[in-house]
Amino acid sequence: MIGKGILKGMAVTAHNFVGSYFDKERLITVQYPEERNPLPENYRNFPFLVYDGKDPNAGLRCVACKICEKECPPQCIYIIKSEDKKPDYMGKPQFYPKVFDIDISVCMSCQICVEVCPFEAIKMDKEFELSRRERFDALLMRKDDLAKSNDYYRRISPTDAAEVDAKLTAAAEAAAKKKAAAPAAAKPATPATSSTSGRPAPSGASS
Numbered sequence: 001m002i003g004k005g006i007l008k009g010m011a012v013t014a015h016n017f018v019g020s021y022f023d024k025e026r027l028i029t030v031q032y033p034e035e036r037n038p039l040p041e042n043y044r045n046f047p048f049l050v051y052d053g054k055d056p057n058a059g060l061r062c063v064a065c066k067i068c069e070k071e072c073p074p075q076c077i078y079i080i081k082s083e084d085k086k087p088d089y090m091g092k093p094q095f096y097p098k099v100f101d102i103d104i105s106v107c108m109s110c111q112i113c114v115e116v117c118p119f120e121a122i123k124m125d126k127e128f129e130l131s132r133r134e135r136f137d138a139l140l141m142r143k144d145d146l147a148k149s150n151d152y153y154r155r156i157s158p159t160d161a162a163e164v165d166a167k168l169t170a171a172a173e174a175a176a177k178k179k180a181a182a183p184a185a186a187k188p189a190t191p192a193t194s195s196t197s198g199r200p201a202p203s204g205a206s207s
């Protein structure tokens, strides 16, 4: 019958419309911006730079290696490496970005910068209310805008952040173990002596 499909569709709409007054599950819209639906954990938009501790400058993980700058498909990352070094989270002196800009009007949220970073220093954010009235550099995010704490990362991406924390803790522990073992290894081995003369025992000599 002509129009049967239309009537069927309207019946479904009417059923959901009336049902939404009684069943919250049927209400799929919210009164944004007062109300917000929770974002899925894997939601992503633009990158940010992670820092450990409380101080964004001291704790910034980025060592200005520029891999992300080279790999970014639309070339929207701009980095100037420092001339001096600062200690990283393991106390190792590292360069840091004197300038780190991302033009988010160009960024296509591909996450390649995150995947190529060897230092877990750049991650994808969930912030999406970033519209600006100005056309030009208002969407150029500077290092200070991009720096966000690891606690923030743990809040927005708990699963990924826990994996990264475990990886970095294991790396720090392995480095500490290696450092502790180094002085012992550096000490010259006490030469084996013959029981009678006190001279080193020749190789292959039996007692």
Ligand code: SF4
Binding pocket: 046, 047, 071, 072, 073, 074, 075, 076, 077, 102, 106, 107, 108, 109, 110, 111, 112, 113, 114
């Ligand atoms: S998400 Fe993609 S486009 Fe955006 S800065 Fe990273 S690599 Fe570049």
Ligand code: SF4
Binding pocket: 061, 062, 063, 064, 065, 066, 067, 068, 069, 079, 116, 117, 118, 119, 120, 121, 122
């Ligand atoms: S964010 Fe990562 S890949 Fe990019 S410069 Fe810093 S350390 Fe290198």
